[in-house]
Structure formats: structure tokens, C-alpha cells
Amino acid sequence: MEHVAPPTGYPVVGMIGGGQLARMTQQAAIALGIGFDVLAANRDDSAARVVPETMLGNPDDPTAALAFSRNCDVITFDHEQVAVKVLEALTEAGANLRPGPAALQYAQDKIEMRKKLTAAGIPCPSWLAWEEGMSAEAAGEQIGWPLIVKTSRGGYDGRGVWVANDASELTQILTNPLAPGARWLLEQKVDFAAELSAQVARSASGQAVAYPVVRTVQTNGICTEVVCPAPGLSAEMAVTAQDLALQIAGQLDVVGMLAVEMFLTADGVLVNELAMRPHNSGHWSIDGAISSQFDNHLRGVLDLPLGSPQRLAPWVVMVNVLGGDQPDMYRAYRHVMARDPELRVHMYGKEVRPGRKIGHVTVLGEDLEDLLARAHHAADYLTGVIDE
Ligand SMILES: Nc1ncnc2c1ncn2[C@@H]1O[C@H](COP(=O)(O)OP(=O)(O)OP(=O)(O)O)[C@@H](O)[C@H]1O
Ligand SMILES: [Mg+2]
Structure with missing residues (x-):
């Protein structure tokens, strides 16, 4: 695809991911008159349907992301599950990532997020990172039943969130497959208003x-x-x-x-x-x-x-x-x-x-x-x- 640059002086923002968030960002980009490019996996993705400067490619492939980034002044994301190898390749190439990988890690990994927020004194549900060899009973006693079990990475729209009422349910949930690099986060089931x-x-x-x-x-x-x-x-x-x-x-x-x-x-x-x-x-x-x-x-x-x-x-x-x-x-x-x-x-x-x-x-x-x-x-x- 030939890349059409915006008029002189206007920057190009590139968004990795072609979902509805990229589609709606396009509406704002139109009003600002800036260039807006999208890296989308499929031609019929929500944003790929409406953004002419869409590059088709696997957003998890560093080569595609690098090629995409060359036309962009700033790179941003419509989802947080961007592969670490993509972030590393873009950082290495000097791309202007906003937010940067140092911030993004806390939106990508719920255990890293809990550690960071707890250290900063921000109120969170009580939690623990599950380790191989831990006892389900002891973990449940520490947090209290019922508890919430989450994959630290890769969950969205409630996929990757379970409720465990007792040790046998917890043990059963922990047999589910984990995404690469993910771990299990156990946390208090909050009784929220x-x-x-x-x-x-x-x-x-x-x-x-x-x-x-x-x-x-x-x-x-x-x-x-x-x-x-x-x-x-x-x-x-x-x-x-x-x-x-x-x-x-x-x-x-x-x-x-x-x-x-x-x-x-x-x-x-x-x-x-x-x-x-x-x-x-x-x-x-x-x-x-x-x-x-x-x-x-x-x-x-x-x-x-x-x-x-x-x-x-x-x-x-x-x-x-x-x-x-x-x-x-x-x-x-x-x-x-x-x-x-x-x-x-x-x-x-x-x-x-x-x-x-x-x-x-x-x-x-x-x-x-x-x-x-x-x-x-x-x-x-x-x-x-x-x-x-
Ligand atoms: N500790 C908790 N106590 C009670 N309910 C919870 C707890 N954690 C999550 N939930 C319920 O599950 C929902 C999804 O959880 P969470 O936001 O962690 O998962 P997600 O799949 O990453 O969600 P998102 O769709 O926002 O990406 C929450 O909005 C809430 O309704
Ligand atoms: Mg949520």
C-alpha cells in the first residue's frame, strides 16, 4: 500500500491493533487533521474497514510492527496485550512508544500491577501470586473463601477470571492452560456496592x-x-x-x-x-x-x-x-x-x-x-x- 502522508507539519499517530477503539480514535484524528495509521491483523477488523492508512500484518510480529512504525511519529495501542518482543523491537529501533513499555507492563500483567500499586500504598483487594507447590487450603485461608482467580496476562472481558468457593474448585481452576508468561493471581472476592x-x-x-x-x-x-x-x-x-x-x-x-x-x-x-x-x-x-x-x-x-x-x-x-x-x-x-x-x-x-x-x-x-x-x-x- 502506498502511504499517504498528512499535510505538511501534521504528525502521524500509529495505533497497533485494529479493533473498535482504533476505529473510534480515527474519528478524533479526523477532527484534529493529523495522520492516523493502524496496524491490523485482518482487512475486516473494525478499524481496518474505515482507516485508509491501515497496514495489514500480525500486530504480534516485530517485523510487521517495525515496518509499520517507519511512517509514524508516535506509536500507541488499542489493546494492552502487545507482545513483549514487539515492544522491545520498537524500543530498539527508537520508536516513540506512548505509553512506554515501562508503564505498559502494569496494564499487561495483573501481578506486576498488584505489586506496584501495593508498594505505592494504593488500596487493592488482598492478593497473592500463586506459586507451584503452594497449598490451596492455605492460600484460601490467607485470602478467605470464596476467592477470585485470574490469569496475570492475556485476560479480557472476564475471560481469565474465575470464582473458587473452596480448595477443590481452586485446584480445578489451576489446571486451566496459561498464556505464555502468565501466572495465577488469587485475590479477595470483593463485596462491592x-x-x-x-x-x-x-x-x-x-x-x-x-x-x-x-x-x-x-x-x-x-x-x-x-x-x-x-x-x-x-x-x-x-x-x-x-x-x-x-x-x-x-x-x-x-x-x-x-x-x-x-x-x-x-x-x-x-x-x-x-x-x-x-x-x-x-x-x-x-x-x-x-x-x-x-x-x-x-x-x-x-x-x-x-x-x-x-x-x-x-x-x-x-x-x-x-x-x-x-x-x-x-x-x-x-x-x-x-x-x-x-x-x-x-x-x-x-x-x-x-x-x-x-x-x-x-x-x-x-x-x-x-x-x-x-x-x-x-x-x-x-x-x-x-x-x-
Ligand atoms: N477481586 C474481585 N472481586 C469481585 N469481583 C471481581 C474481582 N475481580 C474481578 N471481578 C469481576 O470480574 C470482572 C472482570 O475482572 P477484570 O477486570 O479483572 O478482568 P478482565 O477480563 O481483564 O476485564 P476487562 O474486560 O476489563 O479487560 C470485574 O469487572 C468484576 O465484575
Ligand atoms: Mg476489567
Whole structure:
């Protein structure tokens, strides 16, 4: 493919990975007028369908990543599971990786993340890294039953997360195959009142802004609903969560977007995990904030002044559209659009597979109950769960 450079003076941001996050970053790149290139595995990947400067190649292959990086001023990622050998090859070649590998390791490996956050005094669920030869009973006694078992690397959308109620279940879970370099992380099963996400954008030179803290709902491990701001969260707790996220972004030298997933408990917040990229919990910001997470991710990695994360209405609700039995989503457009002209529909150009994230809808306004009902109706109608 011939590479078409942006007009004189404009930089090229290259994103490794061709999923919906890259697709939505493209929308922000268009407005900024910069060059935006994507390294995608397949021609029909979500971003590869819409980004003309897509290079097809295996994002886990250092040779492909190196060839891709030659046209780019900055390299960033739409997922964290970038192969270490790719990061090393790019670093060696002098590519400008944002976030850098030193930060990214804490989003790639949940044990490294737990160690780092615990050492920094950031509240986390109690945890231990499973070692060969440990006793399942003793581990359970230390953490308390039931406990959560996770693969340290390679999990996403709840794949790689199990609940063990007793030693025999734990022993059984630990027989599952592990991804290369992964280990088992055991942690306290937190009795949370809600799950929160605190997102911050941070630029290469250290400017940072905090988005309003949102409430997320996970269904079968997949984020399905986001409400901004988190309903019922005290102003004090919201500031605590934002402070933690800003502190983590600074201490880990994160560049671009950081999402800190948290559990809200009776005793305060505990950090679940980190994502150093635009995140599902921030899709509301495309329609609901002055500067979206995609805009600020690009500004952060380009070291531009950041945009305002301020929301545009008292409430913003985002509901994910997951694949159902109905293969054709477009057929539902007439109904959902006629029913609700204020509904914002975002579909990712992905084939329907049951449970797969294929789009989202957003509504904003003053009446939270009404917004929740409208967003869920639209998502359910698109999916085919309801037909009226
Ligand atoms: N320690 C815990 N206590 C209670 N629930 C938990 C715990 N850890 C994870 N969960 C539940 O499982 C979900 C997925 O866990 P986690 O975020 O660690 O996995 P993931 O697969 O990496 O997720 P993602 O889709 O965000 O990449 C959480 O959102 C939460 O609902
Ligand atoms: Mg998660």
C-alpha cells in the first residue's frame, strides 16, 4: 500500500491493533487533521474497514510492527496485550512508544500491577501470586473463601477470571492452560456496592485531566452499562477516586488515556485493574464530554494541551450493544431512530456473534431513569432481544 502522508507539519499517530477503539480514535484524528495509521491483523477488523492508512500484518510480529512504525511519529495501542518482543523491537529501533513499555507492563500483567500499586500504598483487594507447590487450603485461608482467580496476562472481558468457593474448585481452576508468561493471581472476592471507572488523560510532559468518575456494570465479565457521573457517589469519594487515578498516571508515567477500574465498598475504593488506552467506560465521552477520551488520548500521546473532560449534561448513559441471535442490526435502525431522535448510535462494523461487543448507544439529559430506559430499549431492540 502506498502511504499517504498528512499535510505538511501534521504528525502521524500509529495505533497497533485494529479493533473498535482504533476505529473510534480515527474519528478524533479526523477532527484534529493529523495522520492516523493502524496496524491490523485482518482487512475486516473494525478499524481496518474505515482507516485508509491501515497496514495489514500480525500486530504480534516485530517485523510487521517495525515496518509499520517507519511512517509514524508516535506509536500507541488499542489493546494492552502487545507482545513483549514487539515492544522491545520498537524500543530498539527508537520508536516513540506512548505509553512506554515501562508503564505498559502494569496494564499487561495483573501481578506486576498488584505489586506496584501495593508498594505505592494504593488500596487493592488482598492478593497473592500463586506459586507451584503452594497449598490451596492455605492460600484460601490467607485470602478467605470464596476467592477470585485470574490469569496475570492475556485476560479480557472476564475471560481469565474465575470464582473458587473452596480448595477443590481452586485446584480445578489451576489446571486451566496459561498464556505464555502468565501466572495465577488469587485475590479477595470483593463485596462491592458498585464498580467504578476513573479515567484520566495524561500528556507526555505530564499535564493531566480527570474525567468524572463513572459507574460501570459488568454482565458475564463484559461491560454493558456506564452511567456518568456514578449515581450516589459522594463528592468526597469521587475526588478520592480521581486523585488515585491521577496519582497512578503520574507514578507509572502513563501517557494518553488511563482507566482505573475500581470497586466501591463500604470502606472506600479498591483498585481492580488498569487500562492504558481508551476504554469502554469512556465511550460516553464521545457524545457527552467537551473532549472525548479518543481526542484526549491523541492529544496526550502528541504532547498537546489536553481538552476539557467536562460533561455536557447532568447525566450521560452509555449501553453496549452485544451480539444476539439477530445477524442484521441495520434492520432495527428505522425503529430505534424514529423512537428516539436524541439517541446516538455507534456501530463498529463487526459481524454479529453472540455476546460480542459490536456497538454502543449513548443518551444524555436530566432524568436518569428515563435515559437508562431509553438506552437499554435501543440496545435490546438492536440486538433483537425485544421487538417492540
Ligand atoms: N477481586 C474481585 N472481586 C469481585 N469481583 C471481581 C474481582 N475481580 C474481578 N471481578 C469481576 O470480574 C470482572 C472482570 O475482572 P477484570 O477486570 O479483572 O478482568 P478482565 O477480563 O481483564 O476485564 P476487562 O474486560 O476489563 O479487560 C470485574 O469487572 C468484576 O465484575
Ligand atoms: Mg476489567
